[in-house]
Amino acid sequence: MLQALGRSVKITFSSVREPQWANLEKTAIDCLVFFEHLKCEVPFTASATDIEPHGREIFSRCIDEEFGEIAPLKALADTAEEAETSSLPAGLHDINQFLEEANRENASGTDRGLVLVWASMLDEMLCRMLERFLVVDKVTTGVLRGGPGDPLTSFSSRTKVAFSLGLIAKDEMQTIEKVRAIRNDFAHKLGISLEEQSLRSKCADLYRRVVGDDATFEARHYYSMACARLLMVLSNRIDAIEGERRRERIELTPFQRR
Numbered sequence: 001m002l003q004a005l006g007r008s009v010k011i012t013f014s015s016v017r018e019p020q021w022a023n024l025e026k027t028a029i030d031c032l033v034f035f036e037h038l039k040c041e042v043p044f045t046a047s048a049t050d051i052e053p054h055g056r057e058i059f060s061r062c063i064d065e066e067f068g069e070i071a072p073l074k075a076l077a078d079t080a081e082e083a084e085t086s087s088l089p090a091g092l093h094d095i096n097q098f099l100e101e102a103n104r105e106n107a108s109g110t111d112r113g114l115v116l117v118w119a120s121m122l123d124e125m126l127c128r129m130l131e132r133f134l135v136v137d138k139v140t141t142g143v144l145r146g147g148p149g150d151p152l153t154s155f156s157s158r159t160k161v162a163f164s165l166g167l168i169a170k171d172e173m174q175t176i177e178k179v180r181a182i183r184n185d186f187a188h189k190l191g192i193s194l195e196e197q198s199l200r201s202k203c204a205d206l207y208r209r210v211v212g213d214d215a216t217f218e219a220r221h222y223y224s225m226a227c228a229r230l231l232m233v234l235s236n237r238i239d240a241i242e243g244e245r246r247r248e249r250i251e252l253t254p255f256q257r258r
Contacts, residue, residue, distance in 0.1 A: 020071040118227040119183035194219035
């Protein structure tokens with residue numbers, strides 16, 4: 001249970017599938033879980049020591065093989081090949097590592113660390129989306145991953161350009177901007193908490209904008225669940241643009257004759 005404002009709310013899920021050992025020690029299990037509050041299926045890493053009851057419950061029920069036999073840990077050498085043949089959307093392969101890192105930060109990190117990690121994940125996902133859409137060239141790489149002076153190296157510019165190119169919708173852009181605003185609060189101030197009233201209100205607004213229900217959680221859960229939903233939306237956008245990459249313009253007519 002999550003305790004917030006005197007009310008307890010249980011995070012519920014309706015399905016778990018494809019359990020697979022996440023490490024050699026067999027202390028964590030990767031799976032796909034449909035969470036009711038997110039209204040979608042997301043990759044999830046469950047463990048017996050998860051700080052949240054639903055994480056421990058999923059791990060225990062996986063151990064009991066309630067969701068099928070637990071698949072062995074993937075060999076590192078097979079990862080690239082399986083990514084090509086998997087039926088999962090392309091974007092999901094990008095966010096597995098993000099969600100695992102977020103789970104670790106949520107379990108043991110500070111509010112500041114949690115906020116910065118989630119924002120950096122969304123920023124990186126936008127960058128990967130642009131990389132999959134724009135012309136393949138070292139110029140594009142420099143524009144996206146160059147130094148501070150390059151045009152698309154900031155969270156803000158990537159968000160706005162993704163919208164301008166039609167890769168994300170306007171309400172998605174506006175929602176990502178709200179995440180960026182919370183990120184900026186923590187980047188520029190020390191000793192603040194998500195439970196401060198102004199920040200809690202921003203997190204609750206973000207959650208309700210993205211998820212759509214009126215459940216009451218701790219502010220860090222509002223923020224985390226909204227960001228997780230945003231990651232899923234961006235992964236779907238990446239999947240949708242497969243095959244639409246811009247091609248380098250090749251001009252055969254001599255420059256002087258164009």
